Amino acid sequence: MLDLAIRRGTGDFTLSASLTVGSGVTAVFGPSGAGKTTLARCIAGLARPDAGHITVDGEQVFGPGVDLPAYRRDIGYVFQDARLFPHLTVRANLLYGAAAGVSPDAVAEMLDIAPLLSRRPSGLSGGEAARVAIGRALLRAPRLLILDEPLAALDQRLRGQILPYLERVRDGGIPILYISHAIEEVARLATTLVLMKAGQVTHVGPVGDILSDPEIATRLGPSQAGALLEGVVIGHGDGLAAVDTQVGRLHVAGVEGAEGTRVRIRVRAEDVIVATEAPQGLSALNILPARVVAVHRGQGPGAMVRLAAGDGSLLARITQRSVARLDLTPDRPVWAIIKTSGVGRIDVGG
Amino acid sequence: MIDLPPEAWEALSLSLRVSVVATLVSLPLALWVAHLLARGRFRGRGLLDAVVHLPLVLPPVVTGYALLLLFSRGGPLGAVLEPLGLGVAFRWTGAVIAAAIMAFPLVVRAIRLAIEAVDPKLEEAAATLGASPLRIWRTVTLPMIAPGILAGVTIGFAKAFGEFGATITFVASIPGETRTLPSAIYAFLQVPGAEAPLRGLVGVAVAVAILAVLVSNWLAPRVAARIAGR
Numbered sequence: 001m002l003d004l005a006i007r008r009g010t011g012d013f014t015l016s017a018s019l020t021v022g023s024g025v026t027a028v029f030g031p032s033g034a035g036k037t038t039l040a041r042c043i044a045g046l047a048r049p050d051a052g053h054i055t056v057d058g059e060q061v062f063g064p065g066v067d068l069p070a071y072r073r074d075i076g077y078v079f080q081d082a083r084l085f086p087h088l089t090v091r092a093n094l095l096y097g098a099a100a101g102v103s104p105d106a107v108a109e110m111l112d113i114a115p116l117l118s119r120r121p122s123g124l125s126g127g128e129a130a131r132v133a134i135g136r137a138l139l140r141a142p143r144l145l146i147l148d149e150p151l152a153a154l155d156q157r158l159r160g161q162i163l164p165y166l167e168r169v170r171d172g173g174i175p176i177l178y179i180s181h182a183i184e185e186v187a188r189l190a191t192t193l194v195l196m197k198a199g200q201v202t203h204v205g206p207v208g209d210i211l212s213d214p215e216i217a218t219r220l221g222p223s224q225a226g227a228l229l230e231g232v233v234i235g236h237g238d239g240l241a242a243v244d245t246q247v248g249r250l251h252v253a254g255v256e257g258a259e260g261t262r263v264r265i266r267v268r269a270e271d272v273i274v275a276t277e278a279p280q281g282l283s284a285l286n287i288l289p290a291r292v293v294a295v296h297r298g299q300g301p302g303a304m305v306r307l308a309a310g311d312g313s314l315l316a317r318i319t320q321r322s323v324a325r326l327d328l329t330p331d332r333p334v335w336a337i338i339k340t341s342g343v344g345r346i347d348v349g350g
Numbered sequence: 351m352i353d354l355p356p357e358a359w360e361a362l363s364l365s366l367r368v369s370v371v372a373t374l375v376s377l378p379l380a381l382w383v384a385h386l387l388a389r390g391r392f393r394g395r396g397l398l399d400a401v402v403h404l405p406l407v408l409p410p411v412v413t414g415y416a417l418l419l420l421f422s423r424g425g426p427l428g429a430v431l432e433p434l435g436l437g438v439a440f441r442w443t444g445a446v447i448a449a450a451i452m453a454f455p456l457v458v459r460a461i462r463l464a465i466e467a468v469d470p471k472l473e474e475a476a477a478t479l480g481a482s483p484l485r486i487w488r489t490v491t492l493p494m495i496a497p498g499i500l501a502g503v504t505i506g507f508a509k510a511f512g513e514f515g516a517t518i519t520f521v522a523s524i525p526g527e528t529r530t531l532p533s534a535i536y537a538f539l540q541v542p543g544a545e546a547p548l549r550g551l552v553g554v555a556v557a558v559a560i561l562a563v564l565v566s567n568w569l570a571p572r573v574a575a576r577i578a579g580r
Contacts, residue, residue, distance in 0.1 A: 045477075070474075071476075071478075071479075071480050071486075076479075077478035085476075097480045137479070140480055
């Protein structure tokens with residue numbers, strides 16, 4: 001789908017990235033200044049690499065002697081600031097890049113912006129503007145859609161509201177490159193995760209593998225690390241949903257889908273407790289048999305423990321002292337205890 | 351109606367024609383130069399800026415004299431144009447050139463400020479939506495700078511309408527051909543006892559200037575509102 005190897009230097013900063021990813025949602029994750037946006041702009045043709053090549057969907061858009069201008073690359077781009085045209089109505093904005101005769105109705109319906117069609121952008125809220133910008137890029141029917149932190153300008157509540165729309169866009173089938181520094185968004189949307197740091201691509205792989213890798217987890221920051229589980233809702237009760245996941249059945253709050261709905265659940269490493277004996281009289285609802293796979297000691301008093309449970313894996317962040325006290329070594333059978341409230345609203349997605 | 355001698359009406363209609371043509375003819379060039387100055391990144395941009403501003407800072411009589419040298423029968427441009435019957439010296443078309451050149455810096459300045467105020471991010475967004483540079487200019491840039499163009503046209507028209515020094519130096523003051531309204535006022539000033547037509551013409555000049563500003567002030571917020579979508 002997307003294959004590139006580029007280098008671009010400006011002042012002290014050098015972007016040097018090579019990458020091959022398939023269809024689905026590829027999330028590019030990294031701290032501010034890692035070069036994520038520069039990478040995206042090079043792909044879209046808004047910035048020019050010093051050297052290298054970029055191939056999208058089999059066509060070389062940049063390479064030796066080739067440099068297609070942005071408007072001929074057929075790559076959609078949703079910017080952090082929505083960049084709607086202030087002199088056009090929402091409808092005219094949506095149709096700006098669309099082929100003649102295309103109706104905005106289906107996309108407007110999907111993004112819940114149908115009532116806004118005759119309005120002007122100046123009257124829209126941040127969340128509405130973001131959705132119109134996404135719809136405008138979608139109606140162009142690009143072969144690749146770049147979303148460059150489309151939710152970064154929104155508050156936490158609005159992000160939670162827009163993520164379901166992004167999930168619908170994802171399920172529409174257009175390959176997406178999703179630039180983000182918010183792990184919740186990445187965990188919910190991505191198939192493939194690309195980690196960037198200081199202008200370099202450091203890791204590429206399936207999102208679940210990378211997020212639960214203790215080595216990488218310590219780099220993401222202890223509170224960012226966690227396992228990403230895929231599950232099926234099998235029932236609701238007392239405000240909790242029972243979800244069958246790779247690691248076993250979990251009872252979690254904040255899952256809405258009907259029975260049979262596929263959901264993603266992110267279990268933060270901080271919210272997992274490890275016990276060496278079956279716990280008795282504990283308030284936690286989720287107690288799963290597990291086995292220690294690896295212990296990764298980071299800097300400071302913490303340690304990341306990777307656990308195998310069922311067919312999946314979990315990540316637990318505990319102290320090094322506990323690791324020593326409980327004698328947690330690979331292959332040791334343990335119990336993983338996950339607090340229900342450990343699964344936050346934003347960490348549950350369809 | 352104001353009671354004016356026929357030569358005064360002649361001067362008024364000539365002045366209107368000269369300033370309208372001068373404004374319209376210089377507008378495309380002014381748009382292009384304003385674009386170069388606002389967006390261009392090339393060697394010699396400072397020099398271009400200085401040359402464009404020259405008529406604003408030079409004494410008008412110097413500009414008129416320079417035009418005379420260029421366009422007279424023996425001048426480099428006149429030597430080419432005169433044999434073809436396209437000569438402008440001492441013709442109303444010469445008055446158009448003088449007026450256009452004097453108004454040019456003001457028109458460029460107004461449009462340039464408008465272009466500099468356009469957010470290039472919007473043009474970038476249009477490119478990612480598949481719009482060619484020409485389409486971007488037509489559908490994004492042009493609507494955004496429309497109020498600036500309007501302001502430039504107004505001030506350019508007013509400047510052209512009032513132009514005197516360069517015009518009289520370049521094309522003299524031939525009744526019916528190059529005697530524009532300011533030249534006519536000057537001519538009436540030289541004749542004793544012509545106070546009545548003189549006052550009438552001055553009144554007309556003031557009225558045209560005020561009218562131009564009023565029309566522009568009336569249009570500007572409407573254009574701006576259309577663009578901002580309020």
